[in-house]
Amino acid sequence: MKSVPKPEIVPAGEGESSALIKQLMGYVAERRLRAGDRLPSERDLAEQFGVGRNAIREAVTSLQTLRLVERRPNSGLYLLAEQEHGSLDAILLHSDLGIPMNEEEVGEVVELRRMLEMQAVTLACERHRPEHVARLDAALRLGAEALATGRNFAAADEAFHLSVVDAAGNRLFRRLVNSFYLFTRKRRVHYFENGERAPLSHAQHMALRDAIVARDVARATAVMGGHLQALGSYWLTLIGRPQKDMEP
Amino acid sequence: MKSVPKPEIVPAGEGESSALIKQLMGYVAERRLRAGDRLPSERDLAEQFGVGRNAIREAVTSLQTLRLVERRPNSGLYLLAEQEHGSLDAILLHSDLGIPMNEEEVGEVVELRRMLEMQAVTLACERHRPEHVARLDAALRLGAEALATGRNFAAADEAFHLSVVDAAGNRLFRRLVNSFYLFTRKRRVHYFENGERAPLSHAQHMALRDAIVARDVARATAVMGGHLQALGSYWLTLIGRPQKDMEP
DNA sequence: GCCGGGAAATTGGTCCTACCAGATTGGTGG
DNA sequence: CCACCAATCTGGTAGGACCAATTTCCCGGC
Numbered sequence: 001m002k003s004v005p006k007p008e009i010v011p012a013g014e015g016e017s018s019a020l021i022k023q024l025m026g027y028v029a030e031r032r033l034r035a036g037d038r039l040p041s042e043r044d045l046a047e048q049f050g051v052g053r054n055a056i057r058e059a060v061t062s063l064q065t066l067r068l069v070e071r072r073p074n075s076g077l078y079l080l081a082e083q084e085h086g087s088l089d090a091i092l093l094h095s096d097l098g099i100p101m102n103e104e105e106v107g108e109v110v111e112l113r114r115m116l117e118m119q120a121v122t123l124a125c126e127r128h129r130p131e132h133v134a135r136l137d138a139a140l141r142l143g144a145e146a147l148a149t150g151r152n153f154a155a156a157d158e159a160f161h162l163s164v165v166d167a168a169g170n171r172l173f174r175r176l177v178n179s180f181y182l183f184t185r186k187r188r189v190h191y192f193e194n195g196e197r198a199p200l201s202h203a204q205h206m207a208l209r210d211a212i213v214a215r216d217v218a219r220a221t222a223v224m225g226g227h228l229q230a231l232g233s234y235w236l237t238l239i240g241r242p243q244k245d246m247e248p
Numbered sequence: 249m250k251s252v253p254k255p256e257i258v259p260a261g262e263g264e265s266s267a268l269i270k271q272l273m274g275y276v277a278e279r280r281l282r283a284g285d286r287l288p289s290e291r292d293l294a295e296q297f298g299v300g301r302n303a304i305r306e307a308v309t310s311l312q313t314l315r316l317v318e319r320r321p322n323s324g325l326y327l328l329a330e331q332e333h334g335s336l337d338a339i340l341l342h343s344d345l346g347i348p349m350n351e352e353e354v355g356e357v358v359e360l361r362r363m364l365e366m367q368a369v370t371l372a373c374e375r376h377r378p379e380h381v382a383r384l385d386a387a388l389r390l391g392a393e394a395l396a397t398g399r400n401f402a403a404a405d406e407a408f409h410l411s412v413v414d415a416a417g418n419r420l421f422r423r424l425v426n427s428f429y430l431f432t433r434k435r436r437v438h439y440f441e442n443g444e445r446a447p448l449s450h451a452q453h454m455a456l457r458d459a460i461v462a463r464d465v466a467r468a469t470a471v472m473g474g475h476l477q478a479l480g481s482y483w484l485t486l487i488g489r490p491q492k493d494m495e496p
Numbered sequence: 497g498c499c500g501g502g503a504a505a506t507t508g509g510t511c512c513t514a515c516c517a518g519a520t521t522g523g524t525g526g
Numbered sequence: 527c528c529a530c531c532a533a534t535c536t537g538g539t540a541g542g543a544c545c546a547a548t549t550t551c552c553c554g555g556c
Contacts, residue, residue: 041507052540054302057508058309065313065337073508074547088424089313089335108420115367115421172356173363176336176424289536300511305537322518322536498556505550512543521534526527 020059022097023049025068028079029099035084039069039077066090088176092183103236109184110232114225116177117161121208121224123168125217132167136209139163143202153198154188160205167212191234201227268307270345271297273316276327277347283332287317287325314338336424340431351487357432358480362473364425365409369456369472371416373465380415384457387411391450401446402436408453415460439482449475 024045027033039045042060046053060077063069067086070078080086095101095109124132143156158181165177181188192198204227211220272293275281287293290308294301308325311317315334318326328334343349343357372380391404406429413425429436440446452475459468 043507046540054305054539054541057302058305058538061306061309062313065310071508074549075507077508085426085430086423087335087337087427088420089337091420091423105420108418111418112420112424119363119367170356170359172336172339172353172360175334175339176360178333179335182333291536294511302510302512306509319537321538322520324536500555501553503550503552505548507546507548509545510543511545512541514540514542516539517537519534519536522532524529524531526529 018059018062020049020051020055021062024059024063025094025097025099033079035079035081037079039079041076066093088179089183092179095183095187101238106235106238110228110235113180113184114228114232116173116180117164117224117228118221120161120165120168120173120177121212121220122217123170123173124164124212125215125220127169128167128212128215132163133209133213135163135166136160136212140202140205140209143198143205147198147202150195152189153192153201154185157188157192157201157205158185160208164208164212187235187238191231197230200230266307266310268297268299268303269310272307272311273342273345273347281327283327283329285327287327289324314341336427337431340427343431343435349487351484354483354487358476358483361428362476362480364421364428365412365472365476366469368409368413368416368421368425369460369468370465371418371421372412372460373463373468375417376415376460376463380411381457381461383411383414384408384460388450388453388457391446391453395446395450398443400437401440401449402433405436405440405449405453406433408456412456412460435483435486439479445478448478 028039033039040048042053042056046056049056060069060071064071065087066089067080068090070080072078091105092109101109139156139160139162142159143153145151146153146156162174162178162181165174168174192201204223208220208223208227211223276287281287288296290301290304294304297304308317308319312319313335314337315328316338318328320326339353340357349357387404387408387410390407391401393399394401394404410422410426410429413422416422440449452471456468456471456475459471
């Protein structure tokens with residue numbers, strides 16, 4: 001039998017195994033280490049965290065893949081110039097881990113999402129085909145169901161927005177947007193824990209769907225703009241607040 | 249002494265250490281493994297590739313961070329639904345490794361870059377400040393120097409475009425674009441090995457700089473559009489050709 | 497006092513063995 | 527035919543042992 005235990009996708013550093021990634025990023029954050037600074041050796045880190053060197057190496061490998069850490073053989077581990085390089089996942093991981101962000105960083109996240117969504121809805125208007133409309137409608141049904149049953153609206157929200165991106169017809173672009181949604185999932189769930197928000201979002205989704213189907217770019221972007229407005233102000237209320245504050 | 253041996257930033261799976269990543273991706277590509285398929289166990293892979301299990305685990309950790317592979321404890325390694333999830337770095341890594349892409353994929357890469365650059369130049373027009381102009385000019389000087397000395401124009405090209413993104417004033421956005429440039433660097437170097445291309449690009453850069461400084465969004469986007477046109481047609485000539493063909 | 501050189505310590509990179517916990521598998525006995 | 531248990535296989539982890547290259551430091555010679 002080929003039972004699929006957990007098809008759920010999860011950001012890079014999730015689960016207990018990669019708790020070390022969080023610990024390492026916390027270590028860096030606490031000590032205010034800056035780009036170019038050297039970290040303790042793998043052996044030291046292993047001792048400090050009470051784990052084997054193997055586990056440390058795995059965590060460092062992840063951070064290296066995210067372009068946050070550089071390994072210099074016979075020298076040590078160094079923080080990479082975070083501002084310059086560093087993958088998109090890396091900074092989004094910060095948000096996902098609940099590392100506080102300042103106003104500027106939050107603003108940049110919100111703005112980048114706005115850029116991506118606006119582009120998506122524009123392309124969706126121009127290119128969507130019947131099967132895309134079907135997916136939009138399926139996502140809307142999911143939303144209506146969530147509203148009816150009182151379930152959290154986050155999954156339906158994701159499904160709808162990704163359907164829009166699907167309609168844009170660029171799978172690479174879709175991946176990019178998906179990264180965004182992946183790493184902001186916790187925030188989104190929290191956002192919709194306020195039950196008043198879901199109905200409004202759902203209504204805007206329906207309006208958006210109609211505008212896209214009508215290929216009315218102006219209307220669609222206008223609706224999307226208003227839709228993202230509410231999200232932007234929500235994010236701004238989170239400034240400096242670690243994610244732990246979300247669910248007590 | 250704190251000598252810095254190699255401050256050069258390099259994509260995720262570079263250097264000899266991560267040759268295993270390429271081997272693993274090649275293994276998947278050769279066997280036409282699809283999303284959800286199971287890979288051999290770590291022990292088997294270690295034996296097949298003639299390395300220790302440790303090395304395999306490190307490579308798999310990278311692929312996991314790129315969301316290409318999923319580890320299911322007590323079960324095995326599974327290819328993740330590549331279409332759905334998978335980080336931007338992951339697909340760009342394909343290009344960087346020289347894995348052939350079909351016309352659709354190439355088109356998507358070109359289009360995504362176009363979207364990002366257009367957005368960048370628009371924002372740059374609106375927001376640029378004096379220091380950004382200085383950086384644009386510095387990049388232009390680099391380009392002029394490369395033209396004069398006959399050096400490859402790729403670095404100067406990168407510097408200029410990243411200066412434009414800098415002027416857009418969103419560092420998260422800058423990271424995103426930087427990822428793009430990081431993983432397409434080899435292609436860019438190859439592109440400018442044809443000496444006729446650099447002068448044209450440089451001229452367009454200068455025109456772009458003037459339009460940005462004049463805050464003339466229409467002109468700037470027009471110039472950028474034309475600038476990217478040439479690049480797009482170059483990329484299309486690479487369809488199905490592995491990167492090895494680039495420098496023999 | 498200064499300088500040179502070599503030994504020792506340190507670093508990441510790799511391999512190996514061993515064990516664990518959970519899942520799967522396969523056979524065995526009811 | 528089904529229930530149950532043991533063997534097996536999986537990734538996860540710890541720890542030891544090297545290697546090669548670099549750095550550090552002390553000691554001897556000048």
